[in-house]
Amino acid sequence: MQSLHAILAANKTGQQRGLYSVCSAHPLVLKAALLQAKQDQSPLLIEATANQVNQDGGYTGMAPTDFIAFVRQLATEVGFNEQQLIFGGDHLGPVCWQYLPAAQAMAKAEVLIAAFVAAGFEKIHLDTSMPCADDPAVLSDEVIADRAAQLCQVAEQSAATKGRAGSLCYVIGTEVPPPGGVAELEQGIAPTSVASVKATLQAHKQAFAAAGLAAEVWSRVIAVVVQPGVEFDNSQVHAFDADKAHDLTAFIQAEPGLVFEAHSTDYQSSMAYRALVQGHFAILKVGPQLTFALREALFALALLEQQLIPASQSSALVTTCLALMAEKPQHWHKFYRAEGAELVQLQLYSYSDRIRYYWPEPLLQQAVARLFSNLRGCTLSQPLLHQFLPQHTVPESVQSLTTDPEQLVIRHIQRVLARYAKACGFQQQELQQ
Incomplete structure (x- = not known):
């Protein structure tokens, strides 16, 4: 945490x-992040969302302790120093239980927060911005702040029980993008107003004091989530405009100890990432773009497989994806409003990348393993690889070439991570291979 x-x-x-935050539970994404941070000799912030990981297992099947053990095992495998790992909990609040009345949902959220802190998560995003079953459609800053303070109390108690009093830091904010992304991009996304940020800070500071939380706890609020004017949907990306965020930048510059945390920064340009960090959006969250790159590389390898392996022996990766999404539509049906060929395109190629929720499925894990096994049994020439993954066949040196399918996928994900790392000031060069 000292490095943060x-x-x-x-x-x-x-x-x-700045520091980029990897929000993913996929082992190949996490390996890519660990290898990138190892190359850069930088700390690595890895976050788990309440949807991914919770006391009931989330969509990954992991509780908070399982997730930390899982990441640490991957770190050992790639030789990354565990002392450089920072674990964050993202969107920690009643998001998974919005269908319940607020009192019940918040009781579940208290268990969630306590479990995350006890497991060793130290950067805690208190997100109580979502309405529950008996709430109005839009919550006031005061209600959001009161609920955040309630969860902060639980976090502090959990940390003290584990002998880690004073070790946590917090992220707050009322204008929080929805976990998992948006279904459709709004036109003319405006950055959060300075007045709104001031109201958020005032409401939370008052709520923390009213809850009996010491001023020292408030001093560990390190960031506020705001809308900097970035977002993406299925097929569009709203680019960051530093001029429109100028007032936010000027405001936070004058606030001691506080920076902004920017969510949904996926798919922005390298110039935009640099400008975000310069504008004190010092924590950049990325998730779907990493699993998009994962899927992109896997599908490229599946096309390559078609050139070498009889259909009866192939992984059938793409058709398996579609079959699972048809069988279990709950992860995409609210996001993809289309039919026929258009729906298939969205399911397979959308920026929202709803496929990410299906990779833990045993059938897909088997298909990926079969894909890798098939390709490892073939001789992959550089010209053939160049047809499907050209960016990985023109290295600076012959020694950096690889034909291993898993390594090709990891390097493809690293190309995204390298752009974030460069914007955050880690001294390295973007991957050339």
Whole structure:
């Protein structure tokens, strides 16, 4: 956590320093992140959302302790120093239980927060912005803040029980993008107003004090989630405009100890990432773009497989994806409003990347394993690889070439991570292979 605080302090002084946050539970994405951070000799912030990981297992089947053990095992496998890992809990609140009355949903959220803190998560995003079954459609800043303070109390108690009093840091905010993304991009997305940020901070500071939380706890609120003017939907990306976020940048510059945390930064340009960090959006969240790159590489390899393996022996990766999405539509049906060929395109190629929810399925895990096994049994020439993954066949040196399918997927994901790392000021060069 010392490295996190040092990076944020440097950002506040105007240095090109920030930290990207990897929000994914996929082992190949996490391996890519660990390898990128190892190459950069940088800390690595890995976050689990309440939907991915919770006391009931989430869609990954992992509780908080399972997730940390899983990441640490991957770190050992790739030789990454565990001391450089920072674990964050994202959207921790009643999001998974919005169908319940608020009192019941918040009781579930308390168990969630306690479990995350007990497991070793130290960066806690208190997200109580979503209405529950008996709430009005839009919650006031005061209600959101009161519920955040309620969960903060639980987090502090859990940390003290584990002998880690004072170790947590918090992220707050009322204008929080929905977990998992949006179904359709709004036209002319406007950055959060300074007045709204001021109201959020005031409401939370008052709520923390009213809940009996010491001023020292408030001093560990390190970031506020706002809308910087970035978002994406199935087929569009709303690009960051630094001029429109100027007032936000000026405001947070004058707030001691605080930066902004930017969600949904996926698919922005390298220039936009650099501008975000310069504007004190010092924590950049990325998730769907990483699993999009994962899917992109896997599907490219599946096309390559078709050139070499009889259909009867192939992985059938793409058709397996579609079959699972048809059988279990709950992860995509609210996001894809289409039929026929258009629906298939969205299911397979959308920026929203709803396929990410299906990779833990045993059938898909088997298909990926079969794909890798098939390709490892073939001789993959550079010209053939160039047809399907050209960016990985023109290295700076012959020694960096690889034909291993898993390594090709990891390197494809690293190309995304390298752009974030460069914007955050880690001294490295973007991958050329």
